[in-house]
Amino acid sequence: LTHPAQSPNLSPIEGIWAIIKQRLQRRIFDSEEELRKALQEEWDKITIQEI
Known part of the structure; x- marks a missing residue:
């Protein structure tokens, strides 16, 4: 993976919060x-568009 473990891309809930x-x-x-x-x-x- 090229993203760090804490990347919001890997954890969509962070964007929602x-x-x-x-x-x-x-x-x-x-x-x-x-x-x-x-x-x-x-x-x-x-x-859905915001997510």
């Missing part, structure tokens, strides 16, 4: 449940 982090980083959550709900909502919005 980056998308979610970018979308949620400026929001403030009052509870863990609110954060979990927002994470799920953003996860559901990710398109």
